[in-house]
Amino acid sequence: MIRVIVVDDQTLVRQGIRSLLDLTDDIEVTGEADDGMSALAAIEEHAPDVVLLDLRMPRHDGIWTLNALRERAGDAPPVLVLTTFDSDTLVLDAMRAGAGGYLLKDVTLERLTRAIRVLAGGGTLISPSITERLMRAVGRRPPPDEAGLPAIQQLTERELEVLRLVAEGYSNREIARALFLAEGTVKNHVSTVLLKLGARDRTNAVLRALHAHVLD
Structure with missing residues (x-):
């Protein structure tokens, strides 16, 4: 339970x-x-x-x-x-x-x-x-003052696809099904996205991507 x-x-x-x-x-x-x-x-x-x-x-x-x-x-x-x-x-x-x-x-x-x-x-x-x-x-206000944020590296098209699905609340398993990938591959993509965005977790990654207009 x-x-x-x-x-x-x-x-x-x-x-x-x-x-x-x-x-x-x-x-x-x-x-x-x-x-x-x-x-x-x-x-x-x-x-x-x-x-x-x-x-x-x-x-x-x-x-x-x-x-x-x-x-x-x-x-x-x-x-x-x-x-x-x-x-x-x-x-x-x-x-x-x-x-x-x-x-x-x-x-x-x-x-x-x-x-x-x-x-x-x-x-x-x-x-x-x-x-x-x-x-x-x-989009209508400046991002919060977060001095020290690492520069966001360029995400690949596949990583952007994964990030968009993360932002929509999909689990790794659901992302794997949607993109016809192995779940382990999705986990690797998520880890890479977190690294490139300098994020501590999935939620923080979405927030940083929004601040940087990566998801626009």
Whole structure:
């Protein structure tokens, strides 16, 4: 079973997500929290495989929670953000803070469970609509001050194909099927993309590519 904690300040939302996930055979909600501080306590108690996190909460919000988890040792679970897209800045902040997945709250159960499984398996998932929104945001404002970013090397056409599919939330296996490649070959392409973009993970690679207009 994939153990999940739901973090949202609205009781009805938490109960609704729990009820939906109860319909699955391999995902179990083991805990709930209504803000970042209680989320950290719940994570410590239940050791979840994935955290579902709202961004807008009173007291300690989602960005605070992501930053707090990033400061922990390597045992921090992956975080799937469920947001209503209050602002482009909020989404960008969540990406920089280390969220591993981003979905709208009106997502279908199928999409939600797929995202949970992807994150539990060590992958990342970015909704295409979020990618489009981020591209618009990056296009109308200067990139954040990130002194020391390595120069982005030229990506090959194949690497760009892989990066676009990563930005759309595809797993390595799905990319392999879409491009008719071996999964090991896709993994090698992803590793090369991370190296060329100077990125620490897939999410950071997408963000850097957006900043550099590589995905335009």
